[in-house]
Amino acid sequence: EIVLTQSPDTLSLSPGERATLSCRASQSVTSSYLAWYQQKPGQAPRLLIYGASSRATGIPDRFSGSGSGTDFTLTISRLEPEDFAVYYCQQFVSSSWTFGQGTKVEIK
Amino acid sequence: EVQLLESGGGLVQPGGSLRLSCAASGFTFSGYGMNWVRQAPGKGLEWVSLIIASGTNTHYADSVKGRFTISRDNSKNTLYLQMNSLRAEDTAVYYCAKRASPNSYHFDYWGQGALVTVSS
Numbered sequence: 001e002i003v004l005t006q007s008p009d010t011l012s013l014s015p016g017e018r019a020t021l022s023c024r025a026s027q028s029v030t031s032s033y034l035a036w037y038q039q040k041p042g043q044a045p046r047l048l049i050y051g052a053s054s055r056a057t058g059i060p061d062r063f064s065g066s067g068s069g070t071d072f073t074l075t076i077s078r079l080e081p082e083d084f085a086v087y088y089c090q091q092f093v094s095s096s097w098t099f100g101q102g103t104k105v106e107i108k
Numbered sequence: 109e110v111q112l113l114e115s116g117g118g119l120v121q122p123g124g125s126l127r128l129s130c131a132a133s134g135f136t137f138s139g140y141g142m143n144w145v146r147q148a149p150g151k152g153l154e155w156v157s158l159i160i161a162s163g164t165n166t167h168y169a170d171s172v173k174g175r176f177t178i179s180r181d182n183s184k185n186t187l188y189l190q191m192n193s194l195r196a197e198d199t200a201v202y203y204c205a206k207r208a209s210p211n212s213y214h215f216d217y218w219g220q221g222a223l224v225t226v227s228s
Contacts, residue, residue: 032213033213035213035214035215037153039153043220044203044218044221045145045153045205045215046218047208050208050212050214056216088152088153090153090214092213095158095167096155096158096169097143097155097213098155099154099155101152102152
């Protein structure tokens with residue numbers, strides 16, 4: 001089983017700052033199988049990035065994804081008030097999916 | 109507009125059973141694989157099960173294999189999760205999630221979730 005480890009657990013930043021979230025896999029992951037989601041309290045997750053770097057429909061271009069192999073990154077170029085949330089990476093292997101434990105982006 | 113609406117959650121005793129439903133609209137339900145994903149209180153996301161578009165193939169997380177059964181009725185645009193032998197650790201919000209396409213590996217739409225509480 002491939003384990004996804006996200007870091008940091010919590011990121012304290014101010015609006016307008018840049019956020020860099022990491023997702024590290026215990027084994028190499030096919031880039032097309034890597035996605036990122038945003039979840040706000042009391043809401044369902046929302047797809048942000050798929051295929052490691054493709055933005056989902058309607059996602060602002062301040063969100064970007066990059067990486068390959070075992071190291072993937074979600075970058076939010078300039079934090080807006082609505083971006084403070086929990087972010088999860090997800091990967092697929094052998095007809096099952098796993099998620100990272102999440103990174104909470106909170107207002108400093 | 110794609111909509112996924114879960115129902116059937118509630119309080120059940122350990123060892124009991126519950127069936128969740130997910131009513132889909134706004135897309136051709138029979139053309140997409142569907143998943144259940146759960147989230148224990150205050151915890152992260154855990155994938156539970158997948159059923160392909162035709163309903164002929166299913167997959168489960170090891171944590172629920174042999175206890176949960178995913179199914180679908182494409183004539184009713186509805187996804188199901190039959191949960192048997194429930195345990196306290198099955199307590200979670202259960203989301204249905206649409207696979208973006210048959211050859212994709214991400215979920216583009218999610219329901220609002222149904223809370224299942226397993227407790228005596």
